[in-house]
Amino acid sequence: MLQMLYKKIKKNFWMVLCLIIGASMAVSLVSSVPIYTKGILTRVLSTDLKKMQYEDKVFPGAYCITKNMENIKKDDIKESYDTINPVIESKIIPDIGLPVLSKKVIFKTADDLNIVNTHDDVVRNMRVEGISDFENHIEIINGKSLKDSSSESGVYNALISQRTAKNMDLYTGKTYELQCEDNPKLTKIKVVGIYKYKDENDPYWQLEDWEHSDSFIINFDDFNNKFIKNESFSLSEITWYTAFDYSKMNLNNVKAIKSAYEKQASLINDKYDAAASFLVSDKLDDYINKESKLQNILMIFQVPIIIMVIFYMIMISTLIIDRDKNEIAILKSRGADKKQILKIYLCESLFVSLIALIIGPPFGMFCCKVMGIPSGFLKFNDRLPITVSLTKTEYLYSIIILIIFIAAMMIPALNASKVSIVEYKQSKVRKSAKPLWQRFYLDIAFLLVSLYGMNNYFGRQNIVQITGVDSSSIPIDPIIYLIFSLFVLSLGMLFLRLYPHIINIIFHIGRKRWSPSSYISLNNVKRSDGKNQFIMIFLIFTISIGLFSISSAGTINNDLENNIKYMCGADVKLKSFWTPINAKTAESKKVPLIYVEPDYKIYKELKGVKSSCKVFSSKDGVININSRDIGKTFVMGINPYEFGKTAWFPQNLLYPSFNYYLNLLSQSKSNVLISNNLMESNDVKVGDLVYIKWGNSRMIPCVVAGSINYWPTFNPSEYLSSDFVVGNLDYFQYRMPLEPYEVWLKLKDANSLNLLYKDIKDKNLEFQYIDSMEDKITKEKSDPTLQGINGTLTLSFIATLIITAIGFLIYWILSIKARVLQFGILRAMGMSLKKLIKVLINEQILISGVSILMGFIIGNISVKIFSPLVNIMADKSEQILPSGIIPISNTESINMGIGILSMILIGLLILSRYVSKIKIDQALKLGED
Amino acid sequence: MDNIIIKGTNLCRYYKSGEQTINALKNVDIEIKEGTLTILRGRSGAGKTTLINILGAIDRPDAGEVYFNNAELSSLTDKERDEVRRINYGFVFQSIALIPNMTAYENIEFELLLSNYPASERDSRIKDCLKLVGLSNRAVHFPSQLSGGEAQRIAIARSIAHKPKVIFADEPTGALDTKMGLQVVNVFKSLVQNEKLTVVMTTHDPNMMEIADYVYTLQDGEIVNE
C-alpha cells in the first residue's frame, strides 16, 4: 500500500508538489485569519492598557485587597491576619493567573494621631504604618535607614517621605510624641531618616498611596509584634497590594482574569469582610465589549478569504482528479478494486494534508508577522509590529479546510473508481456534458437568493436612515458575505452561460479566415468542458473580492478622513489672545466687552499659508423667528469670499453647490443661511426677516437667504435639536462691538504645516490654541481599531492576490500537462512552435483576459450595490457626511489590474517555456499503451 | 514510378536511460519508393516507432541521413522541418489522434487551415476526403461518437486532406480489432492505388503483410530481411 502510494507520488512528483503547495497555501491563509485578528485585538488591548498607565496614570496591574480592622479587637488581629493572609498568598493571587511583579502588605493605624511635642501650635494629624519589604525600594536622602539606626527602648524608629517632611514640617533626628484622641498614653517615635522612591517606575510603588504622606513608617515586624500590642492605637486597616504584570494580559486570558477577579471580589467580601479592587477590571469590560464588535467588523473582510480558499481547494482537487482518471482506470484494469483505489487516494490526500498542516499554520503566522500592522490600507511604511501566536483555533480552521479538501478529492475519486477502463476510454473523448450548475440552473437560483437577501438588508438600511437607530446596534451578519459571494458567483455564471455562444458567433463570422491557432483556441473556448469555466469563475470571483476589499478600505478611510476634515473646517484653525479693555466695568454695568483687534495681517504673511479668513462663532446664540426666541443656536459669521477660498468643503455636498450659497450670502450684507431644521420646523420662507443675537449682544435683524444641511464644522445630527445660522461677519461687526474670532488658514501643500510651525516659532507668536487638520487625522489614524481594520483589509487583499496567482498558475500548468499529447499531435502535423504558443496566448486572452475584465465589471457592479450595506454595518457612529461624497481614487484597483496582468505574463512565460520543451516524439508516446 | 521519395542511410538512434544506452536503431538503410505501401514490421520494442518518427521528420537520428526527394532533412532547422511535415506529410497515430472537441468535419478543416489550403475549395475537399474513407454521413459527429475504426478512418481522411506526398502511420490498427484493422488498411491500399500516395506504416500484425508492396522487418534496431 505504502509502496503504491510512494510510486504514485514519485511518478506525479510535480503534481503532488502543486497539491502540497496549494493545500499549504490554503491552510496558511485560513489560519492567518484568526492569527491576525488576535494580533490586532491584542494590540487594541495593550494600547488601552498603556493609555491607562500613561494617560490616566493608573497602573493597570494594581490589585488591592483592603480589610477594615477598626472593629477587630486587638487580641484578634493576629488571628484575623493569619486566616486571610494565606488565602491571599496561595489562592487569590495565583488565581488571577498573571505573573506578580511586586507585592506588599501595609498595616495602618487611624490617621488622627496627634503630635503633642511640636515647636508650634499647628495640629498635626499623623498615622503610623508598617510596610513589608519597604526598605528595599527606597533611598535615604537624609539621615539613616531603619536597619542602620540604633534603637532606644520605648522609642520607635521611623522614616518619613519628603512630602511628609515638608507638609508636616518634621525633622530628622527628632523624637515625636504621639497621642490618640483622649488616651493619655504617649508613644515616642523618632524620625531617623527621610526617604524617596528608589525608582519611580518600580511596580512596588504603583499603588495610589499618596507617597505615604502624613505617615510614620516603622519597621514592618515591629509594627506587628510590638507596636499594635503595646501601644494604645488601634489598627485601621490592612492592605494587600499586588502589582501584576499587565503586559501579560492577552486575548486568551482576559476573560478568565475578569471572571476570576469577580469571583474573588464577592468571596473576599462575603467570607472575609474585605474589599478587593482591581482597577483594570472596568477597562477589561470595555475591552471585551469592543473585542466582540471589532471581531465582527474584521469578520466582514475575512469571510470572503475563507470562501475563496474553499473554492480554490475544490478547483485544484477537481483538476487533479480529472487528470488522474486515466490512472484510476489503469489501476482498475490491473485488478485493483474500488476499495484499494479509494484507499490510495485517501492516503495521498492525508499525506498532502499532513504536510499542509505542518507547514501551513507556522507559515501563515510568519506572513502575519512579516506584514505587521500597516499604517493604512496597503501602506507598509512605518508599520507596527504584531504579536502572533498559534493556538487551537488556527488548527481547527486548518483542519476544517483540509477536511473539505479531502472530501473534494474523494468524491471524484469515488465516481472515477466506479468506471472501468473501457467505459473511461469511451467517455474520455465524448463531448462533455454541460456543467452541473448549468443543468440545474444554479446561476439563476443563486441570483434570486442573493437578490432576495439584498432586499432584506436594504430594508434594514432604510430603517436605520428613517429612524436614526444607531447602526451599531444592528448585529453584523456574515450572511451578507454569503449574499455578496452568491451575487458575484451568479453574475459570473450567467456570463459563462452566454460566453460560449458569443464565441460561437465570432467563430462562425470569421470561419474562413481564422488562423489555425485562433481556430483551435476559439474552438476550445466555445466547447469549453467545464474546466475552463472553473478558472473563469474563480478569476471573476477573486477579482471581485479584491475590488471589494479595496473599495471597503477606501470608503472607510476616506469617510473617516473627510469627516475629520469637515469637522475641522480648515487646514489650520487658531485663536489669538484677546483681552478686553473694559473687563471690570463691563461686568458691573452689564455692557458688552470691548476688545482691540489683534493684527490680522500677520496670518497672511505666515509661511506656507495660501489663504486665510476670519470666523466668528458662538454656541449660545439665539434666533428670533416670528417673535419667538429659539435658544442654543449655533451662530457663525464669515466673509464669504475668503471663507470659500479657505474652508475645506466638498462643492457637491450642497445642492447646487457650496459657492452658490456663498454667493447668496454676499448678495446682501444682512443675508443669512439657516439650517434646514430651523427652516422646516419654524415654517420660515426665503426672504423672511429674523433676528439673531448671542451673549449680551443686541438683536441683529437678518434676512433668510437659503437653508443648508451642511456647513464646515456643523454637525447636523449633533445640532438636530438646536440650530444653525451663518451670516456676514462684516455685518455682525458693523452692528455689534468686535468679538474674538478664530482665524482659519488654508495651506499651500503637504510641507506647509512644518513651515508654518517653524515660522510661528521664529516670529515668537503665541496663540490661545492652534489646531491642524493633519495632526488630527494622524491621531485618528493611529487608533488601533482603525489600524486593525486596515490591516485586515490589507491581509485580505494580499491573500486574494496570492490565491489568484497560485490558483491561476496551478490551473494552467495542470491544464497544459493534460494536453501534452494533443500538442505533440499538433506539432507532428506541422504546426510550428510559434503557432502553438499563439494558441496559448489566445487562450489566455479568451479565458483569463476575459474573466479578468468580467471580474472588474462584475466586481464594480457588486461593490456599488454592497458598499452601502457594509457602511451601515461597519459601525461608524461618528459619520456625519454621507458616505462616498468624494470619490475614492482608484490607484489601488489599477495596481491590482497591473498585478494581475503581470501574473498572466509570468504564467504565459512559464507555459511557453514548458511547451517549447515538449519533444514531439516523447509526447506522442503518451498515446501508446 | 520507381522514384525513391524517402531514403534513410546508416540511421542510428541511441537512448540513454540512466547508466545504460539503448541502441534503438543500428545503421539502418531504407528506401521508400513513391506510390507504394511500405510496411515496417517487428515485435514491440524493435524500433519501428523510432524509425518511422525519424523518417517522418518528427525525430532526428543520432547518426545517418534522411532524404526527402533527395533533400537532406536532418540538417534543416526545426522550422523548416515543421514546413516539410505541414505540407508534404500526413500522420496517423496508434492512439486516436483526433482533436476531441472538434467534429469530423472540423478536424479535417483544421488540417486544411494549417496547410493553407485555398479557402474556397476547403468544403468540397473535406467532403471528398470523407467520401474517400466512406464516412460522408459522419461529418458532424464528434470523435467520441464514432467507433474506433471510424475514428481512425477520419484520422486518415484528415492526414490526406491537404494532399501530402507521404502518409506515415504508426500502428494505425493497434487499438482496433482485426476486422476494423482491415478496413483501415484497405483504405490505405486504395489510396495508394487510386491517389498515387506513398504510405509508410508500422504494424506487428502478420495479417497485414499481403497488402503491402514492400515489407521491412525490424529486429533489435536492425533490418533483418527485405
Ligand SMILES: Nc1ncnc2c1ncn2[C@@H]1O[C@H](COP(=O)(O)OP(=O)(O)O)[C@@H](O)[C@H]1O
Ligand atoms: N524515449 C526513450 N527513452 C529510452 N528508451 C526508448 C525511448 N523510446 C524508445 N526507447 C527504446 O527504444 C527501443 C525501440 O522502441 P520503439 O521504437 O518504440 O519500438 P517499437 O515501436 O518497435 O515498439 C525500445 O527498446 C524502447 O524501449
Ligand SMILES: [Mg+2]
Ligand atoms: Mg511503437
